[in-house]
Amino acid sequence: MKEKNQEIFSETWKDDFPIQQQEAVHVSRREFAKFLGLLSGTLALGNAGIIIKSILFPSQKLKGEHFVCNQNEVPAGGMKQFELQLDKTIPYILIHLKDGQWRAFEQKCTHLSCAVRYVPEMDKIQCPCHNGYFDARSGVVLQGPPPRPLPRLDVILKDGKVFVAEMKNKT
Numbered sequence: 001m002k003e004k005n006q007e008i009f010s011e012t013w014k015d016d017f018p019i020q021q022q023e024a025v026h027v028s029r030r031e032f033a034k035f036l037g038l039l040s041g042t043l044a045l046g047n048a049g050i051i052i053k054s055i056l057f058p059s060q061k062l063k064g065e066h067f068v069c070n071q072n073e074v075p076a077g078g079m080k081q082f083e084l085q086l087d088k089t090i091p092y093i094l095i096h097l098k099d100g101q102w103r104a105f106e107q108k109c110t111h112l113s114c115a116v117r118y119v120p121e122m123d124k125i126q127c128p129c130h131n132g133y134f135d136a137r138s139g140v141v142l143q144g145p146p147p148r149p150l151p152r153l154d155v156i157l158k159d160g161k162v163f164v165a166e167m168k169n170k171t
Contacts, residue, residue, distance in 0.1 A: 060087040065156055065163040068094050068104070072160070076100060077120040081107065084164075092153065093118060093125075094162065095136055102155035104164045105139050111146040125150065 066084055074080045074096040083089050091107040095118045105125065109116050114129035118136060125134040132144025139150035153164040 062086065062153070062164075062166040065165045068162045068164055070161055071157060074162070079118040079120075091115070092164070094155070094164070095125075097136060098123070101137070102157065102162065103136060103139075104153040104155050105134075105150040106152075109146055110141075110148040110150060111144070116150065 062084065068082050069080055074094060076096050077098045078096050080094045081091060082094060083091050092104055093107045093116065095103045095105070097103065098120065105116070107115050109127040109129065109132060111127065111130060111132055114127050116125050116127045116134065118124075119126050122133075123136050124142060125136050125139070126132070127134075127144065127146065130145050132146045133142040134140065134146070134150050135142055139152045141147075141149060152167055154167050156163040156165060
């Protein structure tokens with residue numbers, strides 16, 4: 001009895017949905033080309049929107065000097081993370097090099113925006129995601145996939161305090 005019910009049920013749905021298997025999986029060239037055209041058009045519109053947004057609403061530049069910390073808070077060979085609030089919050093790292101110089105770089109790798117960190121033993125900035133390395137003095141790419149140097153800020157020392165400002169000379 002149970003087998004007969006299953007047999008009737010299996011035959012009933014075939015009458016309600018008379019689609020041949022071959023028709024259900026076949027995609028014609030025209031349908032495929034139409035899909036690719038619509039997908040390409042959608043991606044092109046998305047990219048155009050990003051370009052228009054960047055032209056109409058450019059990123060806000062850093063104006064003036066911004067206090068980061070006191071000089072004694074970061075020992076030689078040390079690093080401090082900080083953020084600056086512009087049109088969005090941007091993470092930076094402040095590095096006190098072993099020779100006493102100070103550097104500040106954006107903390108996002110130029111490859112895929114992974115967080116970078118200073119490795120004092122190597123005197124380099126490392127991106128652990130894809131083993132990219134940057135020079136700790138200039139931010140120039142030394143190794144790995146990053147396409148550009150790290151964005152850098154000027155470091156200003158005043159009365160035992162550390163400030164950062166937009167780079168005056170970007171060479």
